[in-house]
Structures are given as structure tokens and as C-alpha cells.
Amino acid sequence: MPVISLQHLSKKYPIYHKPSDKLKELLTLRKRAFHDEFWALHDINLNIESGSTVGIIGANGSGKSTLLQLVAGILRPSLGVITVRGKVAALLELGAGFNPNFTGRENVYMNASILGLQKAEVDERFSEIEQFASIGEFIDQPVKTYSSGMFMRLAFAVAINVDPEVLLVDEALAVGDIVFQHRCMHRIDQLRRAGKTILFVSHDLQAVTRFCDRTVLLDRGSLIEDGEPYAVVQKYLEIFFERERRQKQLPGDDLPVIGQIDPTITVVNTIPHMDHRFGNGRALIHGILVLNTKHQVLNQVRAEDLVIVRITARVEEKIEYPIIGFTLRDHLNVEISSTNTSYEKVKLPPANTGDYITVDFRVRIPPMRPGSYSISPAVASGNIWEHDICDWIDNAYILTLVETELVYGMWKLEVEASYRVTH
Amino acid sequence: MTSNQFLQISTNFISKLIHHRYLIWNFAMRELKQRYVGSFMGLFWAVVHPLILLVSYTFVFSVIFKADRRWGLGNYPVFLFCGILPWLFFQDTVLRSTNSILEHAHLIKKTLFPSEILPLAILVANLLNHAVGFLILLGVLLWQRTVGWPILLLPLFLAGLILFTAGLSWIAAALNVFMRDTAQMLSVILTFWFWFTPIFYLPAMVPSRFRPWLAMNPLTHVVEAYRQMLLFDRIPTWQSAAILYAFGASIFILGGVFFRVSKREFADVI
Numbered sequence: 001m002p003v004i005s006l007q008h009l010s011k012k013y014p015i016y017h018k019p020s021d022k023l024k025e026l027l028t029l030r031k032r033a034f035h036d037e038f039w040a041l042h043d044i045n046l047n048i049e050s051g052s053t054v055g056i057i058g059a060n061g062s063g064k065s066t067l068l069q070l071v072a073g074i075l076r077p078s079l080g081v082i083t084v085r086g087k088v089a090a091l092l093e094l095g096a097g098f099n100p101n102f103t104g105r106e107n108v109y110m111n112a113s114i115l116g117l118q119k120a121e122v123d124e125r126f127s128e129i130e131q132f133a134s135i136g137e138f139i140d141q142p143v144k145t146y147s148s149g150m151f152m153r154l155a156f157a158v159a160i161n162v163d164p165e166v167l168l169v170d171e172a173l174a175v176g177d178i179v180f181q182h183r184c185m186h187r188i189d190q191l192r193r194a195g196k197t198i199l200f201v202s203h204d205l206q207a208v209t210r211f212c213d214r215t216v217l218l219d220r221g222s223l224i225e226d227g228e229p230y231a232v233v234q235k236y237l238e239i240f241f242e243r244e245r246r247q248k249q250l251p252g253d254d255l256p257v258i259g260q261i262d263p264t265i266t267v268v269n270t271i272p273h274m275d276h277r278f279g280n281g282r283a284l285i286h287g288i289l290v291l292n293t294k295h296q297v298l299n300q301v302r303a304e305d306l307v308i309v310r311i312t313a314r315v316e317e318k319i320e321y322p323i324i325g326f327t328l329r330d331h332l333n334v335e336i337s338s339t340n341t342s343y344e345k346v347k348l349p350p351a352n353t354g355d356y357i358t359v360d361f362r363v364r365i366p367p368m369r370p371g372s373y374s375i376s377p378a379v380a381s382g383n384i385w386e387h388d389i390c391d392w393i394d395n396a397y398i399l400t401l402v403e404t405e406l407v408y409g410m411w412k413l414e415v416e417a418s419y420r421v422t423h
Numbered sequence: 424m425t426s427n428q429f430l431q432i433s434t435n436f437i438s439k440l441i442h443h444r445y446l447i448w449n450f451a452m453r454e455l456k457q458r459y460v461g462s463f464m465g466l467f468w469a470v471v472h473p474l475i476l477l478v479s480y481t482f483v484f485s486v487i488f489k490a491d492r493r494w495g496l497g498n499y500p501v502f503l504f505c506g507i508l509p510w511l512f513f514q515d516t517v518l519r520s521t522n523s524i525l526e527h528a529h530l531i532k533k534t535l536f537p538s539e540i541l542p543l544a545i546l547v548a549n550l551l552n553h554a555v556g557f558l559i560l561l562g563v564l565l566w567q568r569t570v571g572w573p574i575l576l577l578p579l580f581l582a583g584l585i586l587f588t589a590g591l592s593w594i595a596a597a598l599n600v601f602m603r604d605t606a607q608m609l610s611v612i613l614t615f616w617f618w619f620t621p622i623f624y625l626p627a628m629v630p631s632r633f634r635p636w637l638a639m640n641p642l643t644h645v646v647e648a649y650r651q652m653l654l655f656d657r658i659p660t661w662q663s664a665a666i667l668y669a670f671g672a673s674i675f676i677l678g679g680v681f682f683r684v685s686k687r688e689f690a691d692v693i
Contacts, residue, residue, distance in 0.1 A: 072535050074531070074532065074533070075690050076688075076690075088535065090534060092533045093529065093533035093534075096529050096530055097529075097530050097534070099453065099457075101457070102453070113445055113446045113449050114446065114530065114534055
């Protein structure tokens with residue numbers, strides 16, 4: 001039996017052009033409409049099983065937050081039915097109800113009671129909350145003396161310790177410093193394993209693919225894709241970049257065209273693997289290879305090897321400011337690192353239709369855990385901050401990192417250990 | 424709405440209020456502390472306010488106007504204070520409640536928040552203020568003379584006033600979400616209402632053709648009851664209790680239902 005069930009769910013907002021229109025409508029007892037309608041959500045059908053983690057993605061204004069507010073029971077649907085079983089906690093805004101003039105302790109009690117806890121329950125969890133937020137003696141200081149990080153940490157600590165059956169999260173995960181983010185992720189993982197149902201809206205596609213069992217894509221109020229997170233995220237990127245395709249090209253980086261030209265570079269024309277491809281097609285990835293310094297093709301590498309990642313793009317339509325780059329991922333599709341010409345401060349010259357641009361990236365393989373890694377090449381136009389993807393191929397080249405030494409975790413740290421025994 | 428549905432909504436509503444008693448208490452405490460937060464004397468101000476009021480009345484009415492002798496109402500400042508205490512409780516609660524929903528817009532939009540408790544929290548806070556004022560009044564009375572047993576009936580009238588005030592506060596709070604001029608309108612109405620309640624005068628001083636109208640004012644009966652019990656050791660008439668409860672219960676139910684129904688639209692309108 002689904003925990004959350006949405007049937008033909010729609011939400012409309014009336015748009016009044018003048019305040020007097022609203023009055024006119026009231027005076028006619030709503031028999032005549034003086035407004036336009038805006039459908040924030042349109043005919044959404046969704047069943048969410050107990051214990052699953054579902055991500056909601058979509059561009060700004062696609063209705064993600066409205067959907068969460070509806071599930072939380074804050075808004076009422078204009079049409080359709082929502083059924084939610086179990087206690088719901090909504091993290092739509094961290095620290096809603098925090099008053100800066102009161103101490104952290106007072107605000108914890110207040111906030112927890114807003115989230116539905118009784119006093120005894122807060123007493124019971126207080127030390128856990130305090131520990132989780134780790135703001136030390138500030139807990140008895142007015143919240144207005146807190147840094148924004150401390151504020152967020154305390155707010156998150158309260159919300160996450162309410163222990164709901166259904167947790168609704170709106171972009172609230174990216175708070176605090178790295179240590180705290182780790183703690184949050186850990187806690188959410190715990191909740192997942194405890195069989196809680198989590199529904200979360202995010203722009204962080206990485207987090208969505210990592211955390212969710214399932215992802216739905218909203219576009220202008222409609223549910224257009226529902227399924228395995230990776231596939232849905234790819235679909236989203238595709239739609240998003242398609243829409244972003246511009247007539248006018250974006251400006252380039254503020255860099256001199258540096259003569260890093262290497263005449264020994266040759267065009268490569270093989271794409272060994274292709275999981276998924278998207279882009280506006282102004283340029284296409286033509287080939288990708290990984291070579292050693294003697295220009296021999298590599299499929300296996302060792303930590304600390306110096307390798308060349310060579311990518312060729314063919315220009316289909318004149319590009320003023322091309323950028324070529326790649327992303328390195330591990331076998332779980334977790335992004336390890338990305339780079340591109342712009343980021344490496346190499347400005348490529350404008351390219352005409354039919355030109356081939358080939359770039360060599362010389363990379364020192366880091367001491368990562370042995371296993372298989374993939375490279376996804378891309379070509380774009382614009383600058384480091386803002387660019388249109390012309391072509392992007394997921395996991396085009398697979399590399400195996402062979403074991404040279406034991407690596408615990410993802411990475412071998414560079415460590416020197418020393419010791420002393422005292423009596 | 425059938426009567427069955429009506430009953431169900433009402434019992435749900437009441438049981439939810441009881442369920443949220445801790446939240447109500449929290450908001451009431453916050454409401455009180457907020458008035459005095461950061462101030463040096465803190466809650467002591469709650470005592471100072473009514474005390475200053477009483478002292479000023481004494482100066483103006485007993486010393487300047489010499490009203491005690493002239494109007495034959497005994498100690499006029501105490502007479503006045505008796506009437507003004509329940510009135511202030513009523514007026515402050517209704518006025519403060521009017522903006523309470525809009526003040527907590529972020530809670531209503533971002534959390535599943537039982538907004539009906541906001542006016543009640545203000546009511547509870549004002550009730551505590553009222554208690555402080557009442558203790559001062561009682562102190563002054565006991566200093567002069569003894570107070571008889573009819574005072575034990577006071578909670579009965581206070582409860583009626585609470586019902587009436589809560590209902591009206593809900594209506595004001597909900598209306599203000601849709602019509603922001605409710606607060607303005609209310610302050611005009613309350614000014615009129617204040618002078619139309621026998622606080623400065625006795626109902627007996629009112630020309631007889633206005634008296635039936637005065638009897639239709641539930642506040643009249645509260646003020647009168649307070650005076651009967653505190654100043655004259657008399658039991659108020661059962662009619663005044665009946666009128667008060669008729670108004671109190673119906674406004675409480677009406678306000679509760681009105682709030683419940685309009686609450687659904689709050690998150691959309693705010």
C-alpha cells in the first residue's frame with residue numbers, strides 16, 4: 001500500500017490583473033470570473049511506496065515546491081486527491097519559527113513543538129539535537145548572535161530529529177560546512193535504512209542520483225518522467241539544454257588565446273562507448289582516447305601514471321568560444337572530478353564549420369581505489385561560468401585502475417606517520 | 424453542512440486544540456516574553472502597567488474630579504478598574520489576534536501549522552496579564568475591606584468572556600487574511616464598543632430607551648458581574664449569565680467554524 005498517493009492532482013492559482021478585479025469577482029459571488037488561471041501543477045499521478053526515497057527534479061517554476069506543499073497538507077489541491085499515511089515532517093524552510101531574540105534552547109523547544117512534538121519528547125531528544133548541531137555554549141545565547149551556519153545547523157538538527165515516517169525535504173541539504181553536510185547525509189541514510197519514506201526536491205542532480213531509488217521529473221507543472229534516477233536526470237539535462245539553446249552565442253572567457261598548440265596532436269575518431277548523449281549539436285564529440293606518454297592507447301592505468309586524455313570535437317556550426325572538457329566518474333557514477341579547457345585557462349580559438357578541435361589533457365592518475373572509472377567528454381560554447389552544451393557523451397571511455405597498493409575507502413591519502421611512546 | 428458533519432468538525436476542532444496545548448502554551452509564553460524581551464525588568468512590567476493605570480485613575484478621578492463623593496459610586500478608581508480589567512483583556516486579545524496569522528505567514532506557508540492556536544495563545548497570554556491585574560485589584564480591595572463569597576462565581580463569568588473573546592478573535596484573524604483593512608475597521612468598532620459598555624458609568628445612568636440595547640452587549644454583563652461580586656458582594660442575576668453564555672457559546676462555535684473553513688485558503692492568499 002503506497003504511503004503517498006496522488007491522483008489527478010492539480011493546483012491552479014488565479015491571476016488578477018488589478019486588485020479591483022478581485023473585488024468585482026467577490027461582488028458577483030464568484031459567478032463570473034475576472035481572472036486568468038495559472039496551473040502550477042497539472043494532473044499528477046504518483047504512488048510512493050513505504051521506505052522509498054524519491055527525488056523530484058525540474059527547472060525553476062516547474063511545480064516542485066508546490067507539490068511538496070500539497071503533500072505536506074499546507075496547500076489544498078484544486079482538483080484530485082492526495083492520501084498520505086503516517087506522520088509527516090516537512091523541511092520546506094529550515095528554522096521557520098525561529099525567533100532571533102530567543103536562545104537556541106528556547107527555539108529548539110518552540111520549533112520542535114511546531115513540528116508536532118510534545119514537551120516530554122523534546123526533553124528526551126534534546127541532548128541528541130544539541131550534539132547534532134554542535135554549537136556548544138551558544139545553545140543558551142540568543143539566536144541573533146549565531147553565524148548563519150550555526151543557525152542552519154541548529155534548525156536542521158531539530159527537524160531531522162523529529163523522527164517522522166514521511167520526510168519532505170526542499171533543498172535543505174546543502175547547509176553548513178562539509179563536516180555538517182556529512183553528518184546530515186549520514187542521518188538521512190540512517191532514516192532511509194530505518195524504512196522512512198523520503199520525498200526530496202533538489203537541484204543537486206548528483207545528490208539525486210546518489211540518494212534516490214526513484215526520481216520524477218516535473219516540467220511546467222506536468223510529470224513527464226518517472227523512473228530510475230540516472231535515466232531521469234539525463235532526460236532532464238537533455239530537455240534543459242535543449243531549451244537553453246540560444247540564437248546568440250555566449251561570450252568567451254577573459255583569457256588571451258595562449259599558444260599551447262602542439263603539432264604532434266592528431267585527430268582521434270573513435271568513441272568506444274556511449275551511454276547517453278545530449279547537446280545542441282553545434283559541435284559533436286568526434287573521438288576520445290587515453291594514451292600514455294609514448295602515445296600508446298591505454299585501457300588500464302596505475303595510480304601515479306601520467307596519461308593523456310585526448311578529445312576531438314567536430315564543429316558543425318561556427319562557434320566563437322569553444323570549450324572542451326571531461327568528467328571522471330567511478331563505477332557507481334559518482335563524479336570524481338571534472339575539468340575543461342576554460343578551467344585550465346586555455347582559450348580555444350573560434351572554429352568554423354567542419355573544423356576539428358583536438359585537445360590533450362595531461363593527467364596524473366590519483367591514488368584512487370582500484371576499479372573501473374569512466375570518462376564523459378563534452379564540448380560546449382561560452383565561458384567558464386555560463387555555457388551551452390553542444391555535445392555530451394556519458395561514459396564514453398572506460399578505464400580500469402589496477403591495484404598497486406591497498407586503498408581503503410575511495411582514495412589513498414598522502415600520509416606520513418610518526419610516533420613516540422611516553423611513560 | 425449536515426448537523427452530523429457539523430458535530431464531527433466541531434469535536435475534531437476541539438480535540439485538536441487540546442492536543443496542541445503544549446504548542447499553545449509555548450506561543451503564549453513567547454507572546455509574553457516578546458513584550459518584555461530585552462527589557463531590564465522583564466515580566467515586572469506586567470505588574471507596573473495596571474498599577475500605573477490605577478494610580479492615574481485615582482489622581483484624575485478622586486483628586487481632580489472628586490468623583491467619589493460627587494457620583495456616589497464609592498471609590499471611583501476601583502469601580503473603574505473593575506470594569507476596565509475584563510475589557511482590556513477582551514480588547515487586547517481581539518486586536519492582537521487580528522494580525523496574528525499574517526505575522527506568522529512563514530509558518531503557515533512552510534510548515535503544517537495549526538494556525539487556530541495563534542489567537543488562543545494570545546488569549547492565554549492576556550489571561551495571565553489579566554490575572555496580574557486582578558490580583559492587584561484584589562489586594563487593594565482587601566486592604567480596604569473583606570470580599571465576600573460571591574467572588575467564587577467569577578470564573579464562571581470569566582469563562583463566558585473567554586468563549587466570546589476566542590470566537591471573535593478567530594473571526595478577526597481569519598477576516599484580516601482576506602481583507603487587510605479588518606484591523607482598521609476593528610479599532611473603530613472597539614472604540615465605539617468601549618464607550619457603549621458601562622465601564623465609566625453605571626447601567627442605571629443610561630436613559631431607559633437605550634437600556635435594552637446595552638443588555639444586548641455581552642461585555643455589559645461581564646463588567647456588571649465583576650462589580651457586583653467584587654464591590655458589592657452580590658450574586659449577579661442568572662439572566663446576565665444566560666445572555667453572556669448565549670453570546671459566548673454561539674460566537675465561539677461560529678468563530679471556530681469560520682476559522683476552520685477559511686483556514687484552507689490561508690496558504691494560498693498570504
